[in-house]
Amino acid sequence: GENVEQHPSTLSVQEGDSAVIKCTYSDSASNYFPWYKQELGKGPQLIIDIRSNVGEKKDQRIAVTLNKTAKHFSLHITETQPEDSAVYFCAARGQAGTALIFGKGTTLSVSS
Amino acid sequence: EAGVVQSPRYKIIEKKQPVAFWCNPISGHNTLYWYRQNLGQGPELLIRYENEEAVDDSQLPKDRFSAERLKGVDSTLKIQPAELGDSAVYLCASSLSSATNEKLFFGSGTQLSVL
Numbered sequence: 595g596e597n598v599e600q601h602p603s604t605l606s607v608q609e610g611d612s613a614v615i616k617c618t619y620s621d622s623a624s625n626y627f628p629w630y631k632q633e634l635g636k637g638p639q640l641i642i643d644i645r646s647n648v649g650e651k652k653d654q655r656i657a658v659t660l661n662k663t664a665k666h667f668s669l670h671i672t673e674t675q676p677e678d679s680a681v682y683f684c685a686a687r688g689q690a691g692t693a694l695i696f697g698k699g700t701t702l703s704v705s706s
Numbered sequence: 707e708a709g710v711v712q713s714p715r716y717k718i719i720e721k722k723q724p725v726a727f728w729c730n731p732i733s734g735h736n737t738l739y740w741y742r743q744n745l746g747q748g749p750e751l752l753i754r755y756e757n758e759e760a761v762d763d764s765q766l767p768k769d770r771f772s773a774e775r776l777k778g779v780d781s782t783l784k785i786q787p788a789e790l791g792d793s794a795v796y797l798c799a800s801s802l803s804s805a806t807n808e809k810l811f812f813g814s815g816t817q818l819s820v821l
Contacts, residue, residue, distance in 0.1 A: 598748075628809070630812075636814050636815075637710070637799075637814050637815050638749065638797075639812070640809055683749070687808060692762075693739065693754055693762060694751075697748050698747055698748050699747070699748050
């Protein structure tokens with residue numbers, strides 16, 4: 595089955611800097627890759643997603659890139675703000691109808 | 707529009723006691739998931755429903771866990787008897803359809819502490 599590795603486990607940046615979180619997946623059939631943000635005491639919230647027929651997707655300060663050949667995808671946050679501080683999870687899904695497999699999460703801390 | 711609603715938010719029980727969690731998905735969402743999230747880890751799937759049918763329960767510890775989704779709307783997850791290792795956050799999520807729409811929406815979860 596699918597296995598998702600996420601790095602780093604913690605990331606500290608200064609406000610205004612960029613943050614990059616990387617994930618690798620094992621199942622070459624995976625075709626959907628979402629990113630979730632989880633704040634303390636809340637459930638994960640979808641922030642951006644990408645499908646395997648697209649190499650990059652951007653939404654304001656966040657972007658995701660996908661390299662199908664290398665089986666890795668990354669989350670990029672530019673101009674970080676203190677409210678970006680949270681735990682971020684990547685996930686991957688294989689064939690349609692199968693469940694999302696999540697990475698172990700990255701705790702992002704943005705200091706002002 | 708209301709999101710995924712879960713109750714209770716917190717539950718503290720003694721080991722060997724039973725416990726139940728309730729989930730009300732977003733209206734119109736056919737697919738419902740129960741995930742377990744251990745401290746410092748990502749969510750792990752326990753069971754997935756398409757309407758009232760459990761289509762993936764391979765990760766559900768069936769000796770002590772059970773779930774139901776009567777009428778294809780609300781769902782209940784039960785543990786009986788609870789063990790110390792069951793302490794975790796139990797998350798419910800829903801989507802329009804797992805086959806055609808992958809976007810999952812999560813509830814706030816139930817934090818279970820087994821003493």
